[in-house]
Amino acid sequence: MQFLLLLTLVAATPVDEISPSDPRLQYVGRWDRSDSNSPWCAWQGSSIRFRFRGESCSTILTNTGEEEYIRILIDGEALPEGKIPLQPGRRRYQLCSNLKPGVHEVEIVKETYLGKGRMHCNAIQIPAGRILSPPPPKPLRIVFYGDSNLAGYSLENERNDSAKQYRGSHFTFAGIVARMLDADYQNISSSGATLAGKPNSGLTFFDRMDFHSVVPRWDFDRFPADICVINLGANDISSKSNLEIKRDYRVLLDRIRQAHPNAHIVLMNAYGWSRQEPANYTDEVVAERADCNLSRLTFPWFFNEWHGCEYDHGGMAHTLAAHLATINPAWKTLHKSDVFDGFSRDGDVANGSFEQVAPFGGFGWRYRDNGITRVHDPAQSPDGEWYLRLSAKGATHQPIPASPGQIFKAQLDLRGENATQAELRLEFRDQEWRHPIPSLERRIPIKVDTEWKTVHLQIQVPKLCQADDSHQPWQMIFHISANDAPIHVDKIQFRRQLNACRSTRR
The missing domain is CATH 2.60.120.260 (Galactose-binding domain-like)
Structure with a gap:
């Protein structure tokens, strides 16, 4: 019963x-x-x-x-x-x-x-x-048009693994910046997308409800955008000349402006991955249109992979949010980002004390499956509550934008689980993706024991006898590795000296 x-x-x-x-x-x-x-x-x-x-x-x-x-x-x-x-x-x-x-x-x-x-x-x-009654509508509307980066390929994986379980949208820079600005957004992005001239292009799908169907068309009056971000062009360089890509930007911008007559349009492109990258000339595309509601934004693509993970998108989101605040003071950041900024800023590394972590588990130092572990130990951490443990032969690294002549002062805290040796390595790369300059590499062995010690470095970025700036150093990658025994790392700080040469790139 x-x-x-x-x-x-x-x-x-x-x-x-x-x-x-x-x-x-x-x-x-x-x-x-x-x-x-x-x-x-x-x-x-x-x-x-x-x-x-x-x-x-x-x-x-x-x-x-x-x-x-x-x-x-x-x-x-x-x-x-x-x-x-x-x-x-x-x-x-x-x-x-x-x-x-x-x-x-x-x-x-x-x-x-x-x-x-x-x-x-x-x-x-x-x-x-x-x-209950619905939540109040968001005060701002943003539309994003992009390729695989905005489509969230490898978003939850540091090694460019685009298996479907690693993809997403919520923690792309589109979702992150929308929440920072308290905005609703649309993410109209497709892997492999070009600007125009192909079935998979922004010009083809920007007005579709469904990528795979010409009808029904989207009614733009249903979502009158305040901001429109175009992150396209990277997939065009292998098959088109710079002049042809500029032409395609003009064609796409004509259609986007027609669809979003009152929106501020941002051409957003990465730099530091190809000598032919569109960031070399999108300033010319913007200048020739004389559209006061159009701007250009670039961001560094210095990580080793073809797609960014969540903390890379955190860096893109912070870059975009700062840009939009300069366009319209009303578009200021209202909410703290829910993904930390994974980009080096003002000459310093990101997350140098390992206190922050992205939702998928990465913490800005690649690769977390390469013998490195965040350790929570407030009593032992020199700065905050966490430090990084590198197992024997473990290694980690992070890129920093750098230009010839710049001077950096760096420090970090190291110790070993017994007396051992660590190695610091400075690698310099030029504008081309994954293109190191071997002659400039510098290796620094460091003896460590079981007590924390602070290591200090001064680094001047070398200048090559090259007239072409694209062959000069564009980034400096700071590597840390353990030899035959585990080491601990914390409180990594870089400071670019103000009296040194400043980069005028981008």
Whole structure:
């Protein structure tokens, strides 16, 4: 009898099932709502947002293609479990349970766009609770157009592994900067995309609801953008001349300006990865258009990989946020970034005391699978609560923008688990990706014992007898390695001397 009574009670628990057409649901991104009972999206970064009173909720979603991934946010925080596989077909997904009683905000983010399928919303279910009025609309709208970098390839992997489980959108620089500025965003990006002239180009897909279908077209009046960021051009250099790429920028900008007549457009490109990189001449593209609502932004691509991971995107986001604040003071940063800045700034390294970590686990010093471990030990850390342990033969490194003649003063704290030797190595690379200048390499052996000691260095960036600036040093990579026994590292600091030569690049 007790068992039957329990079944009766469970069956009688009220469930508030919300239709996808309910106005209390917010659809962010590019959603087709022509069928109000089954709205769908395709592009990564699209989301459903709602508020409810209760302790748990679920959703029914249909995925018409191959496995994708979604991410759940509760009260603005991504769940620590990470992404959830979005299986093919119609399925129920538990969004949260056992929350503290009260009002909560939930967001379902489509993290990936891997195949030809679409994600349909079929229902929101709230047992023993009720849906509330929607959250207030975000004050700012940003649209991003990009290639594999913005599509989140290898976002959760430091070694350029683009397996689908490592991809995402929420922690790309598009998602990060949108949250910093309290904005809604669209991420219209595709791996391998060029500017124009190919089926996979910004000119081809910028106005699509679904990359794989010409119809339906997106109605830009549904999301009047304040800011439009174009991160395209890298995939064009292997098949087109600089003049042809400039032409394609002009064609794409004409169409983007027509679609976003009042938006500030940012041409955003990386530098330091190719002698033919578009960052060499996007300033000319901007200057010739005489558009006061168009600007150019560049950022360093000095890491070893073809795609950035989360902390690299943190650096891109901080760079973009700072740029936008100079364009319009109202576009200032309102919220602290939820991914730390992985870029070297003002001559210093990023995260030199290892106190910060990206959501996927990386901490700005590559590679965390190369015999290095963050150790939490507030009593033993010289600076903060963490230090880095390098196992025997373990190594780590980080790049720093550098130009000939610049002088850096550096220091770091080292110790060994027994008396041993560490090695510091300075590697200089020119503008071409993965192109070291072997003659400039410098190796420094350091004896360490079981007590922390501070090591000081002064470094002057060499200048080669080269008229072509692209063959001069563009970056300095600081390597640390252990020999036959583990070592500990902390409090790495670099200071570029103010009286030294300053770079005028970018």
